Amino acid sequence: MLVIRRREGEAVYIGEAIAVQVLEISPSRVKLGIEAPRAVAVVRSEQRASAEENLRASASVTLTKHSVMKLLGPPGSA
Amino acid sequence: MRIFPARIYLYDGKLVRTLETGEFGQLTYTEEDVLVFPVGLAGFEEYTHFLRRQPPALAPFEVLLSLDWAGLRFYALPVDLVVSDYQLSLGPQERALLVLGAEDRPSHCLVLLAWPENEPPTVNLLAPVVLNQTARRGLQVIQFDSQYSCRHPLRERSASCS
Numbered sequence: 001m002l003v004i005r006r007r008e009g010e011a012v013y014i015g016e017a018i019a020v021q022v023l024e025i026s027p028s029r030v031k032l033g034i035e036a037p038r039a040v041a042v043v044r045s046e047q048r049a050s051a052e053e054n055l056r057a058s059a060s061v062t063l064t065k066h067s068v069m070k071l072l073g074p075p076g077s078a
Numbered sequence: 079m080r081i082f083p084a085r086i087y088l089y090d091g092k093l094v095r096t097l098e099t100g101e102f103g104q105l106t107y108t109e110e111d112v113l114v115f116p117v118g119l120a121g122f123e124e125y126t127h128f129l130r131r132q133p134p135a136l137a138p139f140e141v142l143l144s145l146d147w148a149g150l151r152f153y154a155l156p157v158d159l160v161v162s163d164y165q166l167s168l169g170p171q172e173r174a175l176l177v178l179g180a181e182d183r184p185s186h187c188l189v190l191l192a193w194p195e196n197e198p199p200t201v202n203l204l205a206p207v208v209l210n211q212t213a214r215r216g217l218q219v220i221q222f223d224s225q226y227s228c229r230h231p232l233r234e235r236s237a238s239c240s
């Protein structure tokens with residue numbers, strides 16, 4: 001991973017068309033401004049992780065009464 | 079791929095449709111049973127119509143079945159069964175999509191099960207599926223400022239437990 005130190009107001013360019021600027025730094029988070037072509041999807045990591053998890057979820061094994069009981073215990077004990 | 083229902087018939091003044099599924103057999107439903115997810119689910123944005131079913135044999139698991147893509151289904155659990163004090167955060171835009179007022183509470187908050195073959199089962203606490211059953215709306219709400227995991231383990235219990 002390329003690591004670059006930047007101060008508030010400074011930016012980095014990715015190729016010719018994408019700019020990432022540090023807008024604000026607070027103790028717990030950094031506010032970024034991103035300029036990118038419309039065709040480039042900019043998503044937060046949580047969004048990508050959720051999409052990946054949904055893909056895994058859609059491929060879940062078929063649940064049966066037995067597998068539910070194995071997971072959660074007998075009815076009423078979940 | 080839009081699924082065309084196998085049959086449509088009139089019953090008690092309502093149009094009843096049937097959906098053939100491999101796992102759950104033939105299901106019947108009316109328009110009132112259809113949950114609309116205006117922006118789909120993460121990674122599945124184009125699939126916006128789902129049926130929610132609660133097969134007794136799988137309780138407390140529920141199933142969300144896509145009406146737009148044959149075979150797309152998600153198992154879900156009420157979040158309270160996984161984390162008793164789950165803190166759901168809903169912003170104004172999310173409330174608008176769910177047709178919820180500022181003080182309204184959603185009817186259900188579910189977490190999706192991911193249990194691919196040969197992997198341990200997990201649930202996605204980071205992105206619960208929130209329902210407003212009255213308005214028949216659903217939304218997957220990513221909890222951006224939380225510490226919740228998208229792979230929260232569901233530990234298998236011993237089969238011999240009683």
